[in-house]
Amino acid sequence: MEQASSGGPVIEFRDVSYKLPNGQPVLSNVNLQVDRGETLVLLGRSGSGKTTALKLINHLVAPTGGDILVNGVATRDSDVIRLRRSIGYVIQETGLFPHFTVEKNIGLVPRLEGWDAGRIHQRVLELLQLAGLNPAVASRYPHQLSGGQRQRVGVARALAADPPILLMDEPFGALDALTRAQLQREFLSLRQRLHKTVVFVTHDLSEALRLGSRIALLEAGHLVLVLTPQEFLRSEDPLATAYVQAFADGAIPAHGGAP
């Protein structure tokens, strides 16, 4: 699946729009490129269209206008099953299968891809270690794990078939502040080792600043700006300064409320 096509963007939005069946616009004329190996953060509040933008990449949502290109091929022309298996997907609350053990959850895509049992088992052990999990959790069910462990399993599952692209939809949103900070740190060290292209959705500026190589700010379905974290902090754009102001006012520590 990995067509190592020249040095072009791995993911490209070309004038992409998405309207609900009732005509309500969710995303309007978005143009965006994600380069190989970078972590692009989609930042925005609820209803800004950031999750929809993510789901357009693995074609869980089909654009009503424009094209999304993954490795140079329009998603509307690709085999969506193959496309999705080449893209890791992590969502909030993880979406782990409650009737599968951790091992079966992590091994899902390799199993769909027809790997033999021994190779899947080997891979699962590797991933448990990579995600900082004790191999003993392999035989447990998701409801027997803590929130942080579940999220680690979610990440391990997304990495199972070693996809070049990773989509993450507020993966750490439901965790307590300490666990979130720890998983963010591990995410950074993991990213250095694995060289994935990551698109990461969050509403939390501190997370965006910490994890992103670039931040794409969305508001009411429009892409407002795309900046590096340093540029974002210095930006004079009214919306960006509003985010920075709100962050400075209330959010030290990240979600802690008044000191």
Next chain:
Amino acid sequence: MNLFHFLRQNQDQVLELTLEHLWLVGISTLLAVLIGVPLGILSARRPIWNKPVLGTANLIQTIPSLALFGFLLPIPWLGERADRIAILALTLYALLPVIRNTFTGIRGVDPAVVEAGRGMGMTDSQLLFQVELPLALSVIFSGVRIAVVVSVGLATIAAAIGAGGLGEFIFRGLAMVNNELILAGAIPAALLALAADFTLGWLEKRLRPL
């Protein structure tokens, strides 16, 4: 203890009618599952089918059972044997709980789980057989359990058209104004229903995903 005496004396016949009863209920439940589960999946997947399918199953439920047996009597191949009519009628009545619970069970699967599966590249049938049906299984099964318990009661009426089962005793007792004979049919039928409910309830618990 005249009833007890009667049951002892006629134990061969009691056993035979009980087995006949179980056969009517068993076959019709099996057919209802084979027809109802796919219909329930269809209405869960394609909302357009939801109303016609559940509406029809609901409508069938409103036909009085004795009348339904009567309606089916003149149908060519079917009318030749009373047990065929009884099985078809019982199947039709059993459809509603099976369809409705399949629908509810599949709709009740956490959308985040389904979306995660789809996002990781599961095909529709992989999602159905590996995720949706296993997670809906205990709900579907509780529909089957309702269907069985209702069928055990309904099947007594099948004796009115000569399809056999424990209803034989009941109708004979009614005709002869013999309460013991009525009870000889009614009590085993009630015990059968209780036993089925208990056994299937136990199975249902074991099928629960968590």
